[in-house]
Amino acid sequence: MPMPVLICLSTCPDAASAERIATVLVEERLAACVNILPCLRSVYRWQGEVEAADEALLLIKTSAEAYHALQARLIALHPHELPELLAVEPATGLPAYLEWVAGQTRPLD
Incomplete structure (x- = not known):
């Protein structure tokens, strides 16, 4: 059985920061x-004010094993004070794809 895979969502303020983080x-x-x-438009409340911003959305495919390191790295790289990062585990997926994700996120020996 393949290692659990996560799909993480994070928004970035512009294409350049999205590309760099990715x-x-x-x-x-x-x-x-x-x-x-x-070309994503976000409307949100921040520090008591309703704001809106054009952003880029990252759909990040990772393994559950790599998630905590990914989280730390995203926080270090992201220009926002509080970056968005949500992780969801898909109910199912193509087994070969899930294995590929797991393999690509394992440290090299």
């Missing part, structure tokens, strides 16, 4: 793949 996470084997969805 690249580092994959290079450091904290994510197998990161999709960048541009």
Whole structure:
């Protein structure tokens, strides 16, 4: 049975920071793949005020084993004071894909 896979969601304030974070996470084997969805509009409450911002959404595929290191790295890389990071475990998936994600997020020996 494949290792549990997580899909993590995080927004970035612009395409440049999204690309930089995505690249580092994959290079450091904290994510197998990161999709960048541009042109997202977020409306949220921050410090008592309702705000809106154009952002890019990262869909980060990782293993449960790599999640805590990914979380720490995302916090270090992200330009926001409080970055969004939500992780969900898919109910199912193509077994070969799940194995690929697990394999790509294992440290190299």
